Amino acid sequence: MxxxxxxxxxxxxxxxxxxxxxxxxxxxxxxxxxxxxxxxxxxxxxxxxxxxxxxxxxxxxxxxxxxxxxxxxxxxxxxxxxxxxxxxxxxxxxxxxxxxxxxxxxxxxxxxxxxxxxxxxxxxxxxxxxxxxxxxxxxxxxxxxxxxxxxxxxxxxxxxxxxxxxxxxxxxxxxxxxxxxxxxxxxxxxxxxxxxxxxxxxxxxxxxxxxxxxxxxxxxxxxxxxxxxxxxxxxxxxxxxxxxxxxxxxxxxxxxxxxxxxxxxxxxxxxxxxxxxxxxxxxxxxxxxxxxxxxxxxxxxxxxxxxxxxxxxxxxxxxxxxxxxxxxxxxxxxxxxxxxxxxxxxxxxxxxxxxxxxxxxxxxxxxxxxxxxxxxxxxxxxxxxxxxxxxxxxxxxxxNFPIDNKVQEELATARGAALEAAMAELDRHEGAAAERMKLEYREALSEARVGRDPRGSSDNSLRQQVVPASRRAIDGLRDSGRIGDDAYRAVERELDLLELSSRISADTD
CATH class of the missing domain: 1.20.1530.20 (Na+/H+ antiporter like fold)
Structure with a gap:
């Protein structure tokens, strides 16, 4: 003891x-x-x-x-x-x-x-x-x-x-x-x-x-x-x-x-x-x-x-x-x-x-x-x-090293690719929910923040289809060497949180 x-x-x-x-x-x-x-x-x-x-x-x-x-x-x-x-x-x-x-x-x-x-x-x-x-x-x-x-x-x-x-x-x-x-x-x-x-x-x-x-x-x-x-x-x-x-x-x-x-x-x-x-x-x-x-x-x-x-x-x-x-x-x-x-x-x-x-x-x-x-x-x-x-x-x-923005630039690239993949996936759907999510994702794309949860969207099944498309996009960027693991892990976590938020929202509806 x-x-x-x-x-x-x-x-x-x-x-x-x-x-x-x-x-x-x-x-x-x-x-x-x-x-x-x-x-x-x-x-x-x-x-x-x-x-x-x-x-x-x-x-x-x-x-x-x-x-x-x-x-x-x-x-x-x-x-x-x-x-x-x-x-x-x-x-x-x-x-x-x-x-x-x-x-x-x-x-x-x-x-x-x-x-x-x-x-x-x-x-x-x-x-x-x-x-x-x-x-x-x-x-x-x-x-x-x-x-x-x-x-x-x-x-x-x-x-x-x-x-x-x-x-x-x-x-x-x-x-x-x-x-x-x-x-x-x-x-x-x-x-x-x-x-x-x-x-x-x-x-x-x-x-x-x-x-x-x-x-x-x-x-x-x-x-x-x-x-x-x-x-x-x-x-x-x-x-x-x-x-x-x-x-x-x-x-x-x-x-x-x-x-x-x-x-x-x-x-x-x-x-x-x-x-x-x-x-x-x-x-x-x-x-x-x-x-x-x-x-x-x-x-x-x-x-x-x-x-x-x-x-x-x-x-x-x-x-x-x-x-x-x-x-x-x-x-x-x-x-x-x-x-x-x-x-x-x-x-x-x-x-x-x-x-x-x-x-x-x-x-x-x-x-x-x-x-x-x-x-x-x-x-x-x-x-x-x-x-x-x-x-x-x-x-x-x-x-006094100069500022190195390599990771931040790759992070912006990864976020942009993830959001573009989400927009492409939404283009395959019709209806008010899809149009609302397109508008909100465009706002997120302009802010380069993939982790932002689109507000006002009630169709959680759409969000659960969008996130996998974004995941495939960042997988491709890492496999091609365009981004390193620092940017990859950061966006992966943001996608995880976005997916979890959609599940929580679905459970409370």
Whole structure:
């Protein structure tokens, strides 16, 4: 009961800190982590210990699936070079550099443990960065790169992490020996994620009860992760491919009532998991520090601080070097100043968070240098959240990016197409109700607001025929690449609300 009461107090405190963070325009993960540190230092505070095998599944699986669902494949394809350079090269450089630094200071540390440390420190966490990016509306391309990186670099880094742990158990680590397993796991996980998404979409399609559908969605999310792990595949890659594939289904394939309620539930749950995870970051400070004698503790803290500097510098250096080299190979003229600003922004938005901490806590008990890895992970996560997290917004304001209206323009295109499809459908009907709806939809079209409920129309069956036509229109725009998922999801939600309003009106008539 005492643990339950502690959790309630933590959630209430985290909610207050989140509100304070929004008022101060700072990323809420930073304040949550610092708040967790304060709570952990209070004498008598109980510790929240979770089984290592549960941590990654509980915190990473639903957050990754939610991010994959909102990711635009079109935008990823347009920016595949910088995203891939961060997912593969930046992760690889960080892993190798951190492993070399750790071995330099701790020569007795096994290579497998050093590589596992580098791999779990490699993936930046997008939650903190995007919390700031949404406040200042950066260029859409920067946001796309950071979102795509955060979605995919977890897969590359955690796959290296998993192979390193296996190498420690086997007693040796060989890059050449790990590559075939890396390729096999990547291919198998991709195929499994795609196949399971196709099956689950078909299973969920006929379900019209929102609570039932939402429960099945969460069970499926954790089930996909567990099945992948049991098959020896990568849970991260499988869940990412699963989410990307499932998100490509047409908007008419799911019930609007189910989608509206389940989306709201997912938003709340993923926020709660992030709150718990970042609070857990701070709560780990006491057992980590208490694990070492005073003299050893300060020595290891110095090594962890050096690794923190390495993690920040390697990412920033790679982004700047890659961008400069790419500029030299381009034949067309580019705006060098704007490119340099964008790279500086991307390079500095490298805060570590939930994935790094979860991977460190998930190390098996008895893993070589586990306490040092936990100390270093905590230092890097808290250090980047505080230093980079608190300076990211001022940096964005100082860089003074031009206003980017790409999403707003695509949103207007999607709304216009949806309304034109509705007008075409109404032209097929005769009568006063159809004429009245035409007039009202023309007004809505001039205002570019598809979510507006036409007033005065009593024929709800007409509205229920109009909405599917609008859905087909935005499906076509997304499939052709004319709009991305940001605009698509916004109009999809407006159509859902319009359809629900017609049902409510029909029920009250």
């Amino acid at each position: 005492h643990i339950f009461e502690t959790i309630l107090v933590l959630f209430f405190g985290a909610a207050l800190l989140s509100m304070v963070a929004r008022r101060l325009n700072v990323p809420y993960p930073t304040l949550l982590a610092l708040g967790g540190v304060v709570v952990a230092l209070i004498p008598g505070t109980p510790m929240l210990d979770l089984p290592p095998e549960l941590i990654l599944a509980l915190f990473v699986a639903p957050v990754l699936l939610d991010a994959a669902h909102d990711t635009s494949l079109r935008d990823l394809r347009e920016n595949w070079r910088p995203v891939l350079s961060l997912v593969l090269v930046a992760v690889g450089l960080t892993t190798v550099t951190v492993a070399l630094v750790a071995k330099f200071f701790l020569p007795e540390m096994p290579w497998g443990a050093a590589i596992a440390l580098g791999a779990l420190l490699a993936p930046p966490d997008a939650v903190a960065a995007l919390a700031v990016l949404r406040q200042v509306s950066p260029p859409h391309r920067i946001r796309t790169i950071l979102e795509g990186e955060s979605l995919l670099n977890d897969a590359s880094s955690l796959l290296i992490y998993k192979l390193a742990i296996g190498a420690v158990a086997a007693g040796s680590f060989s890059v050449a020996g790990a590559m075939p397993a890396f390729a096999l796991v990547t291919f198998g996980s991709t195929a499994a994620g795609w196949a399971m998404a196709k099956i689950v979409v078909r299973v969920l399609a006929p379900i019209t009860d929102a609570p039932t559908a939402t429960i099945i969605q969460f069970v499926t999310t954790f089930g996909v992760w567990i099945v992948a792990e049991r098959l020896g595949l990568s849970g991260v890659i499988t869940i990412v491919v699963f989410g990307l594939t499932a998100a490509r289904r047409p908007t008419s394939s799911a019930n609007s009532h189910v989608r509206v309620l389940s989306n709201s539930t997912w938003e709340a749950v993923t926020f709660v998991l992030n709150v718990l995870a970042f609070t857990l970051i701070g709560l780990q400070v006491r057992p980590i520090i208490e694990a070492f004698p005073d003299r050893v503790r300060w020595h290891l803290l110095g090594i962890a601080a050096a690794i923190l500097g390495v993690v920040v510098v390697v990412r920033l250096a790679w982004v700047l070097v890659y961008g400069f080299a790419r500029d030299q190979t381009r034949s067309e003229r580019t705006d060098w100043v704007q490119n340099a600003k964008s790279r500086l922004m991307v390079g500095w938005a490298g805060m570590r968070g939930i994935v790094t901490l979860a991977a460190a806590l998930a190390l098996p008990v008895g893993f070589p240098y586990r306490d040092f890895i936990l100390l270093t992970a905590f230092t890097v996560v808290l250090g980047t959240l505080v230093v980079q997290g608190l300076t990211l917004r001022p940096l964005l304001l100082w860089l």
